[in-house]
Amino acid sequence: MTNVKDQDKPTELPTGRVRAAAYMSWITTPLLCAVLIAVWSIYVAKSGISAFVLPAPGAVLRAWIDMLQSGRAWNDVLATVYATLAGFFWAVLAGIGLGVPIARVRWLEQTLNPFIIASQVLPKVALAPLFIVWFGFGITSKVLIAAILAFFPILTNTVLGVKSIDQGHRDVMISLNATRWQVFSRLELKSALPYIITGMEIGIVLALIGAIVSEYIGGDYGLGHLLISRMNAFETDGLFAVMIHMAVLGFIFYFGISALRRWLTPWHDSAR
């Protein structure tokens, strides 16, 4: 065949204006943060509100720097990170491992669906006290809560992803006489990956929540425990400092998954 003619050329890629819009947030976000901190600072200074209720931004910053310099606080960070990541790891394994067969086998889905829905509507943090009774105040109960919270979004997104596979793509694999394993590894897994990563994005944040909540009620380490002890000591500036720590962790985890998305599915619209 001869080469393509003009009317059949591909569409143009994003131009300068679109890219500029993408970088806008690098300016607007810090600007908005500065405005918020200024308003907070002025409000604390003018209203004479008690530092137990709302400490000044400066006091929070000092408390946060103190925390960054304290070895004890870093151990708490590590404990929370470990519980979150370990829980998340098991959730990914179980979510994909169960999601693929559920999406493929109709009777399996119909059998398990009532249980999946039932456990979806149950507020799963309510299980935390039970797990502490069963597994004690150690790390196991924290990992479990983190895993259970992260599990469901990963499962449901995996099921959705495998079910959304284009029949035309399946036809291609059939016409090429592909084996079952080839269909799974070259089509189903790849096609479902953007969905699975969406589930992971939600799951990693929920895993962090699970770890923190279980630290509230059991054990004597972790950021959740640190937060509660700051509250009991009426150190509101320290409370804010722990919250900043948690938020930073959440951001790091979330952006880690986003990086994973760009790395694993650069072809998909969601990675653009």
Added chain:
Amino acid sequence: MTAAISLEAVDKWYGTRDKPVHALETTDLVVRQGEFVVLLGPSGCGKTTLLRMIGGLITPSHGRLRIMGRDLWNGDVRQSSAVSDLGMVFQDANLFPWLTIEDNIALPLELKNMPRQARLEQARRLTGLVGISGFEKRWPRELSGGMRQRAAIARALSYDPAILLMDEPFGALDAITRDQMNIELQRLWLETERTIVLVTHSIAEAVFLADRIVLLSPRPGRIDRIVDVKLPRPRALDVQTSPEFQDIVRDLRHRLEEIS
């Protein structure tokens, strides 16, 4: 010479035991090697069913289906020796969005465990043949509909099948691109001396491309008649204004109105 495709008393039933639908009546058809056959008919005539059966995507209810003399089905098992003689092109390009154009074209070779270097070489050769050189590293989403369909044709040709099966391959393209693709498909067919079976509902496209047109009628689907097109090759778009071309088109249109 063995027939490229032979159907003996093949038919297809769809649906349940209580409400069966006869998608294709008992059909005999022989496609010779190197022939360009077009299946033409209104919707519901079973032309796509017929093509998908030849491609091994659906099983015939009865009858015997042979590709290059070899049985396509042995019981419920598709015979890989017969399937490897078939290349399929669908109405949608159906490229995998997670593979670059060259990896899409080389996918059939990857499934056959050809080393990466060798299969990418083959893919590069084919992008030249179908006219999309320079787009090897692009994602499918970056290509226009016509270019994606060219890549799909290259993928079907990658393992050098004797027979190309095409299910309304240019149905989703605009009229200008479609005319151009038809000319190039004819050139590709003349260059590679393959057997092509193509499904369309466009009478002009059928007459332009075909050696033989198999006209199918609906409810139940069956072969109404087979029309020889003896216009000289290669055909240019101008052939469409010739009296011979228009006579065949007119006859087919009248018959289609009667059977639809």
